[in-house]
Amino acid sequence: MGQTLSEPNTTKETTSVRNDSLVVASSSMQGWRVTMEDAHQHILQLSPEDPNAAYFAVFDGHGGSMVARHASIHLHRHIVNRAEYQEGNIPEAIREGFLECDRAMKGSQELKDEMAGCTAIMVLLKDNKLWCGNAGDSRCIAGVNGDAVALSIDHKPNDPLEMERIVSAGGFVEFNRVNGNLALSRALGDFIFKTDDELPQNKQIVSAEPDVQTRVVAEDLDFVLLACDGIWDVLNNQQVCDFVVDKLAANTQPEDICEQLMDRCLAPDCQVGGLGCDNMTVVLVCFLHGKPWQNLVTRCQQFAKEREERQQLQDDEECEIAAMAVSATATASDGGEDAIMSVAAVVAASSSRTSEDDSNDNKIDAAAEADACSNDENNVIDDNNDNGNSKEGCDVDNKENTQNDK
Template identity: 55%
Template sequence: MGQTLSEPVTAKESAYCQNELYRVGSSCMQGWRINMEDSHTHILSLPDDPGTSFFAVYDGHGGATVAQYAGKHLHKFILKRPEYKENPEKALKQAFLDIDYEMLYNESWGEQMAGSTAVVVLIKNNRLYCANAGDSRAIACINGEVETLSLDHKPNNEAETKRIHEGGGYVEFNRVNGNLALSRALGDFIFKRNANKKPEEQIVTAYPDVETREITADWEFIVLACDGIWDVMSNKEVVDFCRKRIGMGMYPEEICEELMNHCLAPDCQMGGLGGDNMTVVLVCFLHNKPYEELIARCAKNNNINGSSDNITTTSSMDVDHLDLK
């Protein structure tokens, strides 16, 4: 699990942004960990492609350097790819490798021990592209039902184990070389030194899986979060948790805060569950309608008074509008 504090840091950095298509909230919390190593991004309108939105969560390990760099730059690498306009899926895959190359050679981080997961959602022309490397995760709620947008990359997955072995590594205690608990990541260059293998064939690779979906009027929201959330709650539990609170009239950033509080361990003796850094981005689809219509839609199908989980109503936070460039 890593080093922990004697008491968790529960202060949260929360933000929101909104346009006619989305109401987005985010929040992050250090929790029991010695340092905060996560990063995240939400951009309603990409500067070089104004009709496209970009959301991402990066869960760093061994330091925050790679996660922070990705948070500032990965979307730029995607937009620079020559395939971007015609083939965003390919552009996403190559951009993950491009930013890895940049950090390794041009930023001279080859000896850096740090790495980071990356789960990215790009929405362009009503089509969603989700690129994932690592065990952060994205899910959607479509008409109240869970839609999985990414699969976790764990060393004991059959395909991941095969690549690890062929790259010259091994899996021990469900970890790469007995060390790393995920099998794809940005950074972690110590696992990317096989000169006879392509970047996507290394023991640990930055090469992402990409899922594509068509956005319809039934799409209600998506959640991107690090494994500090998914280790504690299932996809369905997270969807139900968020949908219930939307139906209560809560704003996305407030829901992100409550979700982290719900997952936070009461002490640091729970085998790592609830003891990690936590970051959540909640993207609510407005479909050119007021947020109140989504509230009404979720409330209609929710038995709020009969809820079995602990609901605490909070007031709207006074947070700055965030639309990163």
């Protein structure tokens, strides 16, 4: 897990920016770690290269902060200056921009011998579209009508396709870590894992190649949130989405939401397996769609109310089943075949409702996966090219499992 302080450093570096379309906030906190290795970036106008584009990113450093800091300053320029970007092929510009940034650092006198690395999760907005590029296990979600939609997948060494590349490049996976050391399988930097000059960049033991997803910015998109795994170790996608929705419903400002989310994820001590003890960084992008801020607040109030009503209905059903069980147990104490049948009926009713709930949950999960994979313009479009590193199916888009600390 790395060295920790005796008490967490909860000082936060928080900023916010806005224009007629977006309200954006970011915040970072060192937490229990001895040093702060995260970096981030938010730019409402990518001037002078492309004033019509906006850019947001989080970089979770490990082994030091130099690679994360360099990437936060330079990655977006590598992307927007690519020929692919000028030609309108933004997904390819993002992929090649990541690789170019990594090459530039590897060739830099300052960074070529650097042992550090970093994840990179970024979002670029332009012409009412959103592109999300990711290398590593930081994560991005979209809040759509109160539901979390995954815009990235975590790159972990035990993923079959990731493991195949690692082994083919001469590495191994031990304890779910690359060569028993690194808890993620794609990153900028980490040049010790990128030493085979006969292999292309995307075939090295650790690759800097990102997965890229595209989404149309429709009226149902309320916010996008990018964060390092210090957040996702503690809360899953939907829990983070619910947290943001509830705070927006209370008219909490985005910069306060970022700070409160980190406080929510901070561990009270470091005796719980390291969860909540990492550096934390959050970038929250709220979409106004040309309407007043209050419109977003009202939408989130409705989503929060609907969720509360669903939860109340579920609680009422559970109470009803519990009451039936108590009554049946009391009857059974009097003995007799009728009493036994009464208990059996309660068990059957409970099982039936549980099965129905599970079936509904599965339908919801299937619908969410279909939404994340659909090529319809109103849904996420998978822009990963067929290079052997892309993921098959969409179950990986909604990984909610607790991630290992780097």
